[in-house]
Amino acid sequence: MRNTLLDMRSILSKTFLLSLLLGVAGIGIQAGELYPWQLTRDSLLLFEGSTYRYTVDTPENEGLSSTLPSVEALKEQLVHSGSGIYRLFTSTGQEKTEGLPVNGDYLQSASKKRLLIGVRKGALPPVIKLDRTAFTIKTAGNLTLDFYAGQRSPMTTVTIRVPEGIAVTLDNTTVNVIGRGEVILRDLPKQSIGRTGTNYSYKKVGDVEIRKDGKKGTLLIFKDLDFRPSNGPDIRLCFRGVVIPEKGNYAFEADYITSQPEVLHSPVATATFEGVTTVSDFTRTPLQAFTYKKNWDLSFTSFYWTAPRNAESVTLLLSEDKGRTWKPVRTGILPDDDFAAAGRLNPNQLYAFKLLVKGGDNQGESNIAWFYSGLQDIKTTGVKGDGIADDTEAINKAIIEMNKLGGGILRFTAGTYNVRTVHLLSNVWLHLDADATIQGLPGGDAPETTWFSDRAYRSGLSPTDPRPYADPENYLTKQDVGHTFFRNAMFFGERIDNVKIVGTGRITGNGNLVTSDKVMNNAPEKRCDKMFSLKLCTNIEIGGWAMGKDMWYDPQKDEPYYIDTDGQKNYDVSNMLHIDQGGHFVLLATGTDGIHVHDTYFAKHNTRNARDIYDFMACNDVTVTNIYSRVSSDDIVKPGSDCSLGFTRPARNYMVRNIVGDT
DSSP: OTGGGTOHHHHSOHHHHHHHHHHTOOTTSOTTOOOSEEEOSSEEEEEEOEEEOBOTTSOTTOOEEEOSOOHHHHHHHHHHTTSOOEEEEOTTSOBOOSSOOOTTOEEEETTOOEEEEEEEESOOOOEEEESOSEEETTSEEEEEEEEEOSSOOSSEEEEEEEOTTOOOOTTTEEEEETTSOEEEGGGGGGSOOOSOOTTOSOSSSOEEEEEEOGGGOEEEEEEEEOOSSOOSOSEEEEEEEEEOOSSEEEEEEEEEEOOSSSOOBOOOEEEEEEEESSOOOOEEOOOOOSSOOTTOOOSOEEEEOOOOSSOSEEEEEEESSTTSSOEEOSOOOOTTOOEEEEOSOOTTOEEEEEEEEESSTTOEEOOOEEEEOSEEEGGGGTOOOEEEEEOHHHHHHHHHHHHHTTOEEEEEOSEEEEESOEEOOTTEEEEEOTTEEEEEOSOOOOOOOBSSOOHHHHTOOOTTOSGGGSSTTOGGGSSOHHHHOOSSEEEEEESOEEEEEEESSEEEOTTOSOOOTTGGGSOGGGOOOEEEEEESOEEEEEESOOOSSEEEEETTTTEEEEEOTTSOEEOOOTTSEEEEOOEEEEEEEESOEEEEEEEEEESSSOOSSEEEEEEEESOEEEEEEEEEESOOSSOSEEEEOOSTTSSOOOOEEEEEEEEEEOO
16 A cells, blocks of 8 residues: 555644544534544544545545544544543553554543553444434334445445334335435435446446344345445435334444445444334424515414324423423314414523323323524624634534524624634524624635545646546546535535525625635635535525515616616615625535525625635526626626536526626
8 A cells, every 4th residue: 555554644644534524524413423433431442444535635646545543633533522631552551642553552531541442454433323312102203314434435335224113115215325316215226327427337326125134123235335425424214104113222233345445344333212102203393484584473483293192182381491390382282183383482582392291102291392482692602793703613503502402593693703614504594684794714624535636637737638537437527626625615514404694794705715726725724715615405595685676787876776666776775685705606506406595795895806606506496586796707696517526416497587797
């Protein structure tokens, strides 16, 4: 493996390992939850193998690297994972601060806790996550499982063990491989591979086999999957009509085998839910709308669940003190109902709700659902908005907490909010008041680590030079560098649903989002070139307040205006969201469906650092209306499709209307 595997200290720096771990995280798994180890109470098992990992700084032919972390990187990741601060010692008790950990070394915390280190040949550990921790027995429901491979590889084999009691067939379970789209298991071998080059080696997405394993359950064996692209969950399974037969714990297991650059077997990952008798799927209906309503009624919310069996009565309970005390909600619920609503809620109050079922098979208290009855001022979560502090971590924490509540609206009140990269999550909406500004700082998230190198494309060759395209499977050379990476953005979302960024405030890159194709030649803190980057998302809205009117342009005033119902020109555009200095893209949406972008005024405050405004690559069901742009050096609205996901995807159903701008 040449010198690449010998000079481990230079290859496996802290930054390099962090980029590996952060680069594979997606929806349902937060950055830093994938680590190159298995941790027990008294030991840490590391896995040694090789893989291809290219950062934007890796020389073109030096991506082959070891998966074993350096001593420094290992200690850094233990801190990042919340395991604590450790020192590393050899088996003879000598402290070790550099090089590689080996069998017999041990970690020691300040409290003298020891973790014995073992090193084993193998692929990095996978992660599996279930969408619930409890399931009501003897009732039909759906269960979703996400599988994340620890490292990239083509022709990957994945084995998932489904516990006994859960029926799995080729027709009652769907699969989505690296975001290609959901199909039933029976149709996986027939799923479209997309548009490919003549010498592309894959002829289908993959194969699947169902194999009974006695009382251990059912094995789902997926073969020949291409995991070189990283688009969030590598496999998403949805088991339909699941009926759990009895109480107890149900454990899923999963492992995988790589094919390149060497054949490696991973350890087994597990995830468990509990079979219970009480209602376990009590869920608040998230706020949803194609267009944000400025005066949304948040004194009302609703819930749904699987109807209990043979219940005598069902009562909806409410708590205003985070679950310490409860009282009934005045709403009529029949014993076999599966829906209820709560109204007349106090504004700006965090509520907890649950069901109390009396009699029948599911008697007892359900799980808890949460609701914040208002627009939560984000400054109440620790965000400063003073134009001085870096608010990135506080904003991301507020988004995570709101997502855990089932979603809601975070309100950016008057102030200036400095951010590097904001991580968007499902069902969390951002509302900007007119006197609120979100502005970019240098040092946003790094471009993701990839299996292939894009160095040949970035070398400045002629577009007709064949060398960058010599490998028909290197999707990084099929579009310019701005479309190749996604995480180097001011706002990033991957595999998320139902997100809005709306209001009449201002969002500016503040000169820290760059426009050049040579962005990767910049210093690391100046490699962000996107304002909004959305990858394989659904139901997104960005804009001001929709007026239901057409916007047009007055060349004498050099200003936009709306056309009132009586045909008069209305120059009041205070309903518009203001955006400027958007870098290479204000919005790069790739593989994202159900997008509504409207009523935005670009570059009123600043005409620098502007290139593309709204790019929609391989997107479907896109509506773009009332866009005014003072400056763009390229596209204002760009529909299209590319290979940047590692596969091609169709683009359909666009409605583009009232776009005015200079380019």
